[in-house]
Amino acid sequence: MKTVKVYGPGCARCEAAEKMVKEAAEKLGVAVAVEKVTDAKSIAMAGIMSTPGISVDGKLVHSGGLPDAGNLDGWLTA
């Protein structure tokens, strides 16, 4: 079970990023718990300056804009 955190204050792209993560996990058959982090302080503490940001099992993998679908598959299966 991987824990994926999607960081973002709730903008359209943050929602889209969350959806991408869920869909990719389903497609790959990877069990994930997706958690949304919307609090500005927690986002900043994670070292993220541009949202949406994504971390997998506590490791930050992406920040700013939508992730590339190919990279996303890589993070979820790594």
Next chain:
Amino acid sequence: MTTETHDPGAHRGAPDWLWYAGVPVAAVLWWLVYGQLIPLSEWVTALFPVPRDSHTGEAIAFFVYDVPKVLLLLTGIVFVTGVLRSWFSPEKTRAILAGRNQIWGYPLASALGVLTPFCSCSSVPLFIGFVSAGIPLGVTFSFLIAGPMVGPVGLGLLYGLVGWEIATIYLVFGFTIATVSGFVLGRLGLERYLQDWVRELNAGPVGDLPEVRLTMVDRLKIGLEQVREIVGKVWIWVLAGIGIGAAIHGYVPEEMMLTIMGGEAWWSVPAAVVVGVPMYTNAAGVIPIVEALLGKGAALGTTLAFMMSVIALSLPEMIILKQVLTLRLIGVFLAVVALGILATGFLFNIILL
């Protein structure tokens, strides 16, 4: 920092050659259509059963000409900006600005504010990221003011709709206001007016992201993605702005404009700022209004003040910043930037009187 090479050919819709061929073809098509906008719009206007030189005819002509023109300009600017900005990121900008206490940290921050991609929804994490990395508060403000104030969309539309002279004036003064306001705010020693939790925050850990190596096609894709996102979001503001511009162009008598927004009416500059701040629209929405105002004889200084306060100072932005700044600091911030805008407005009204 590790480097991750992009998996070649993974998840790519179109082959590379199609991008390299498609972008120039699209640019040529864009150019051809843009060049035919006057005959095209006159033809459409003639379809309406109203005399061309009536108030309604003038308003229709303005609307029918401006809508495709602004949308074309917007698409082109957003695409080019999206591609150019793919070479910049908030992380790189932070690394450049960190520890720059010297005087030229301010103009540098203003320039990077224009070039760095960031949306207002992430201005809070960005603000914290900057301040916690030791970037002086004033330099951070220069960055945050310049971003919206001299954005490429506003400049490009100003250039296309009003002309290069006024676009250049706007660029120079917008940039100066961002730089000087940041400097003044930095000198005021306002760190104690940050929200408590921001001050207590230790230097945040720098996100150790693998650097993604982008190919040229990736950058073109980013540009197209930006077009889809931004044009898809602001077109409604554009139509509203052009509608207001068309109404001004067709119906507002010139004498009335001269009384309200003429260079003689000194109070019109502060009034323009007071009206402009609560107005919230994208630059793409306000420039058609500016075009119509100037066309009717509104004073340049007053119009500049209006445009700058609409674009650079907005209430939703202040509400977002409330999370990190105390009301007092927001007040000082507003006052300093508004003074800069007022000074610009008065200066041009006096010069051109």
